[in-house]
Amino acid sequence: MDDATTPPPRPGLQRWLALDTSTSVLSVAVGAAGTAEPLAWHEGEGGAQASATLLPTVEALLQRAGWRLAELDGIAFGHGPGSFTGLRTACAVVQGLAAGARPGGVPVLPLSTLLAVAEAARLRHAPAARRLTVHAALDARMDEVYVACYAWSVAHGWRELTGPHLRRPEDLPHEQGALHAGNVAGVYGERLPSAWLSQAGGATQPCARALLRLAAAGVAAGCCVGAHGAQPLYVRDKVALTVDEQAALRASRAAA
Known part of the structure; x- marks a missing residue:
């Protein structure tokens, strides 16, 4: 090398x-x-x-x-x-x-970037927690969300429970006692499970x-x-929806 x-x-x-x-x-x-x-x-x-x-x-x-x-x-x-x-x-x-x-x-x-969201949310909202679970999510556009889950402990630091993957906004995980953090609340609003709307961590970048x-x-x-x-982690290779896919998405939103 x-x-x-x-x-x-x-x-x-x-x-x-x-x-x-x-x-x-x-x-x-x-x-x-x-x-x-x-x-x-x-x-x-x-x-x-x-x-x-x-x-x-x-x-x-x-x-x-x-x-x-x-x-x-x-x-x-x-x-x-x-x-x-x-x-x-x-x-x-x-x-x-x-x-x-x-x-x-x-x-x-x-x-x-999702681990960075989890760390930012921990320090801002639960800095004294000895143990913590954080679900971190970022807008992926195209009606999808990047999401991962992490566990924090004073003894061992961060541990990845679920790696970065894609979900629909409605299908984001919601767990009692966990933090739900990211930038998705302002994008998808009431389509999200209530935990993502009720916590201040939902505005974390x-x-x-x-x-x-x-x-x-x-x-x-x-x-x-x-x-x-120094290589990117894309998770999804597709950059944008086709014209037909955009029309189908608008139709499904209108129906909802």
């Missing part, structure tokens, strides 16, 4: 860049992996704007922290699921930054601050890869 894209087996934890462009929000942070609060962070308009603003935002935050790109211990990013364009933007930028930062490259840590907190566990688990490993 090319040494330019081969990370060290266990990178340091002190200087990390984290970014997410998987939704309509552009989120970037710099700080120590596993830290509760980053040194500097930014959240703003993403979507079509992300490709133009991501690199200047990264440069500005590194300057604010007083770091050079070559000094980074690693780069964590949300690799999906999420917006197809957003995921491709993140992967392309991370590959370029990691490979070009220094000889040998900077280690890359791909992390689930994946964010770079959550990715930074998750990064230490990812490093410990040996999940870092070289620049070439």
Whole structure:
């Protein structure tokens, strides 16, 4: 394997860049992996704007922290699921930054956007919980939702119970005592089970601050890869509905 894209087996934890462009929000942070609060962070308009603003935002935050790109211990990013364009933007930028930062490259840590939702919801709504179950969901468009389930414990951190997959909004899981978090409540409204509408966690987005907190566990688990490993997790290969499928969807909604 090319040494330019081969990370060290266990990178340091002190200087990390984290970014997410998987939704309509552009989120970037710099700080120590596993830290509760980053040194500097930014959240703003993403979507079509992300490709133009991501690199200047990264440069500005590194300057604010007083770091050079070559000094980074690693780069964590949300690799999906999420917006197809957003995921491709993140992967392309991370590959370029990691490979070009220094000889040998900077280690890359791909992390689930749904796990980032779960971590953001935990810290905001149940920071003192010793045990917690979180159902995390993100709008997949085309009348579908990306969803996964995670269990948290103080002793063992996060554990994936159900991996990222697609469901209809009406079929999202609802579990008493669990958190139901994501960005789907504002999209599908009353079509969702009531648990997704009654909890504040329902307005949670994946964010770079959550990715930074998750990064230490990812490093410990040996999940870092070289620049070439910055690849998207799509879950679904289809980008859009056909004209006939769009018409059928509108008809079914009207009938409902």
